[in-house]
Amino acid sequence: MDLKIGDPAPEFTLPDQDGNPVSLSSLRGQRVVIYFYPKDDTPGCTKEACNFRDRWDRFEANGIRVLGISKDGASCHGKFISKYSLPFTLLTDAEPCPVAAAYGSYGLKKFMGREYMGMMRHSFVIDAEGSLECIYTKVKAETMADQVLADLGLA
16 A cells, blocks of 8 residues: 555545435545445445444544445435435445555455455544545454544543
8 A cells, every 4th residue: 555644635525325426525624534445235344334324423523524335326325225214425435446546445355265456444533624534454354444433532
């Protein structure tokens, strides 16, 4: 990954679960947590989403916007949000996942001897000025939100 703490966060505009465009630049002035995840409603991704949901009051109280990004489309995101009562926005980064690639979060993966291109489970905190404040490339899905809050002194 070429991105470092202090670098400007790569700009993007992606559709949310309702098909509405969300631009990173439109969120300037507030902290933003972006977490890339492989697929809606799978065990690890559900644990990660629910950890953010269960800590939502702390993110909201501190004016922090949370954005989950995967390849899944709006319909799939909508079902995932409804099923688990997720209070934050999910964005679609369709193949070949240019936003995830810009964040070093899309690439060659290996599973059971098979190689394929896929979404990496990485997370980023972007400060109010649009710079990378925290980068997480070794993510524990079930405690990612806890880790972010602890690192920001908000636990």
